[in-house]
Amino acid sequence: MAAETVDGAARGAGAPSEAPMVDIRGLDVTFHSKGRTVHALSGIDLAIEPGEFLTIAGPSGCGKSTLLRVIAGLTEATAGEVTLRGTPVEGARRDVGFVFQRAALLDWRNARGNILFQAEMRGLPKAWARERADALMEMTGLTGFENAMPYELSGGMQQRVSLCRALLHEPDVLLMDEPFGALDALTRENMNVELRRIWEATGMTVVLVTHSVAEAVYLASRSIVMGPRPGRIIEEFPIDLPGHREYEPTLESPEFRRVSGRVRELLGSAAHAE
Ligand SMILES: Nc1ncnc2c1ncn2[C@@H]1O[C@H](COP(=O)(O)OP(=O)(O)OP(=O)(O)O)[C@@H](O)[C@H]1O
Numbered sequence: 001m002a003a004e005t006v007d008g009a010a011r012g013a014g015a016p017s018e019a020p021m022v023d024i025r026g027l028d029v030t031f032h033s034k035g036r037t038v039h040a041l042s043g044i045d046l047a048i049e050p051g052e053f054l055t056i057a058g059p060s061g062c063g064k065s066t067l068l069r070v071i072a073g074l075t076e077a078t079a080g081e082v083t084l085r086g087t088p089v090e091g092a093r094r095d096v097g098f099v100f101q102r103a104a105l106l107d108w109r110n111a112r113g114n115i116l117f118q119a120e121m122r123g124l125p126k127a128w129a130r131e132r133a134d135a136l137m138e139m140t141g142l143t144g145f146e147n148a149m150p151y152e153l154s155g156g157m158q159q160r161v162s163l164c165r166a167l168l169h170e171p172d173v174l175l176m177d178e179p180f181g182a183l184d185a186l187t188r189e190n191m192n193v194e195l196r197r198i199w200e201a202t203g204m205t206v207v208l209v210t211h212s213v214a215e216a217v218y219l220a221s222r223s224i225v226m227g228p229r230p231g232r233i234i235e236e237f238p239i240d241l242p243g244h245r246e247y248e249p250t251l252e253s254p255e256f257r258r259v260s261g262r263v264r265e266l267l268g269s270a271a272h273a274e
Pocket of ligand 1: 031032033038040058059060061062063064065066067229
């Protein structure tokens with residue numbers, strides 16, 4: 001997870017307003033391993049604007065994680081161009097934050113220590129990092145748990161710590177790979193509401209991969225659905241729901257039902273095509 005504002009680079013707000021935050025043109029990814037060739041992504045064109053909340057849904061194995069990893073510079077494009085904040089992605093980027101399905105916290109460090117680990121790896125100023133960690137813990141409802149060890153935290157709280165760790169260095173883009181997939185249904189809903197609130201408050205650019213249709217539609221300002229491998233974008237939906245979204249009224253709204261019905265239909269036919 002994450003990147004640097006402390007690196008002096010211009011952030012989203014400073015970038016020319018017409019430039020996408022992430023620009024992907026003609027992306028193809030093919031893996032060769034152990035004598036096998038897997039064509040994971042094919043012909044992906046995608047521009048993600050600053051401040052967008054983009055969600056990505058698609059059948060298992062269609063390349064969603066690979067797409068996030070390419071944006072982060074963790075997986076190399078076989079063909080095509082990917083730029084982040086106007087500069088080509090060539091190798092791991094420091095200006096992204098990454099949240100994975102499992103929080104992967106260090107057992108021997110408390111909540112604050114786990115968040116500050118990000119700062120230590122990046123050599124960020126200590127006092128600044130501590131202040132920011134405390135502010136993030138307050139924003140995500142972790143105040144009072146700063147000294148709790150991972151085993152003392154619920155799954156939802158561990159994911160909050162993981163989110164704080166991803167945001168510590170003020171990344172331009174937050175990439176989330178099925179971040180709430182391991183949580184129970186109610187905690188997951190609560191985390192959705194919180195993430196949406198944090199996004200509203202910060203205006204950050206978020207790209208989130210999910211298998212949950214409700215999550216994909218509730219959270220997004222735009223949602224894309226991918227088809228089976230080699231993954232490509234089969235449809236995209238601007239989500240015409242209010243900026244501020246109460247959870248239950250949103251799920252009962254006609255727009256939510258319309259879009260989620262269509263996403264479900266697409267995922268159903270994608271599954272049959274596999
Ligand atoms: N490093 C790798 N080496 C070889 N094959 C890989 C590698 N990473 C991913 N793949 C393959 O690429 C395809 C896409 O994988 P990816 O994890 O991106 O899919 P996904 O849509 O995120 O799947 P899921 O929803 O099940 O998490 C899969 O067939 C996977 O086995």
